Amino acid sequence: MKIVITPAKRMYQEIDYFDALSKPIYIKESEIILNNLKTLTVDEVKKLLKCNDKIAKEAYDNYQSMNLNNNLVPAMFAYKGVQYEQMASHILTDEDYMFAKKHLRILSGFYGILRPFDGVVPYRLELNDKLVVDEYCSLYEFWDNKIYQELIKDDKEILDLGAKQYTRIIKKYLTDDIKYVKCYFMEKRSNGYQEIGVYVKKARGQMTRYLIENKVNCFDQVKNFNELGYVFNEQMSNEQNYVFVR
Numbered sequence: 751m752k753i754v755i756t757p758a759k760r761m762y763q764e765i766d767y768f769d770a771l772s773k774p775i776y777i778k779e780s781e782i783i784l785n786n787l788k789t790l791t792v793d794e795v796k797k798l799l800k801c802n803d804k805i806a807k808e809a810y811d812n813y814q815s816m817n818l819n820n821n822l823v824p825a826m827f828a829y830k831g832v833q834y835e836q837m838a839s840h841i842l843t844d845e846d847y848m849f850a851k852k853h854l855r856i857l858s859g860f861y862g863i864l865r866p867f868d869g870v871v872p873y874r875l876e877l878n879d880k881l882v883v884d885e886y887c888s889l890y891e892f893w894d895n896k897i898y899q900e901l902i903k904d905d906k907e908i909l910d911l912g913a914k915q916y917t918r919i920i921k922k923y924l925t926d927d928i929k930y931v932k933c934y935f936m937e938k939r940s941n942g943y944q945e946i947g948v949y950v951k952k953a954r955g956q957m958t959r960y961l962i963e964n965k966v967n968c969f970d971q972v973k974n975f976n977e978l979g980y981v982f983n984e985q986m987s988n989e990q991n992y993v994f995v996r
Contacts, residue, residue, distance in 0.1 A: 751967045752905045753854050754920065755958055756912035758831030761872040762823055767840060770822040770869025775900055776862040780818060783860055783892070786883050787813040787875070798879050809874040822869025825856050832948055836955025839866075846962050853967065854958070855901060857916040859889050863897045878915040890919060898923040909933065909961075909972060911954045931969055933957065934993045935980060943986070943995055953978060953994070 774780060790798065790813070796806035826839045842850070847866070856864040859877035864870065875881065877889050886892040898920050901908065910917050910932040917932070924930055935953035936943040956977050966972060972992060973982040979996040986993040 751853060751907040751909055751969070752901055753909050753958060753961055754857060754901070754912050754917060755833070755854070755954065756857050756916040758829040758834055759874065759876070760830040761828050761870075762830065763872055764821055765823055765827050768824050768827055768867075770824045771867035772865060772869070774825075774861045774864055774868045774870065776896065777818060779892070779896070780861050783875070783881070783883055783889075784813065784816055784818065786881065798881055799874060800879075805874070812872065812874065816871060816873070818871060821871060823871070824867045825861075825864040825870050826850065826854070826866035828870050828872075829856075832951040833955035833958075836952050837959045839959075842959075842962060849965050850962050854962065857897060857912055857919070859916075862893055863900050876915070877919065893919060895923045902928060907969065909969070911958060929969070930990060931972070932991050933972070934991065936986075936993060936995045938995060943993075953980060 787795075790810070792803075792806050792810045795810045795813070796803065799806065799809055801809070839850075850866045854866050856866075857877070858864055858870075859879060860873045860875045861868070861870060875889075877893075879889065881889055883889065883892040901920065906927060907929045908920065908931070910920070910930065921930070933954075934945060935950050937946050937949060957972075957975050960966070960975055960977055961972070964971070966974075969992075975982065975994060980994040981996065983993045983995045986995070
């Protein structure tokens with residue numbers, strides 16, 4: 751079973767407790783994307799990222815100076831944010847890391863798909879940002895089915911803990927021989943159950959850590975997740991959608 755998560759916007763420049771062990775699978779494609787990013791003006795970067803002037807200038811400077819071979823941080827430790835704080839990857843065991851290496855994958859607009867210990871550099875680019883890459887009108891077109899094919903090459907089960915703007919690039923290519931499950935985390939409110947962004951991110955991080963620490967590699971075991979007050983709701987769930995409520 752492959753566990754799919756998605757990145758955060760903010761990243762660490764460096765860490766001093768773990769070295770990158772591999773290069774991203776699609777590093778050549780990342781170089782193509784970077785070459786296209788380098789041609790943009792600050793105003794074009796601002797429009798692309800839908801951000802303020804300060805962030806646009808920082809992103810522009812980053813694109814111009816990026817070197818995909820230096821100062822690499824393992825992907826599992828590279829991202830900041832609620833989800834990754836909850837994962838607490840830095841306190842996992844060596845056995846946990848071995849499990850993560852086999853089962854965990856991070857989707858990325860810039861790198862395509864990342865294994866936990868692939869070395870990455872900070873970048874600001876999301877999969878749904880409207881970047882034209884050579885003859886391709888979007889990153890979705892550019893990546894096409896590459897991410898999906900890499901994901902299923904040695905596994906036919908996918909557990910989706912990612913944001914929909916990323917995992918849509920997986921769902922588009924699903925075939926009948928692939929078992930796919932999406933997880934939802936919902937809060938009980940006076941008008942029913944609903945997803946709340948920050949809680950969803952926290953729950954995704956907690957479940958990722960739970961799956962790694964407990965070496966969960968089948969869907970039935972996923973249903974046992976009961977941390978942060980969440981429990982599996984069988985009535986709201988089906989074969990492709992697991993709903994956890996609190």
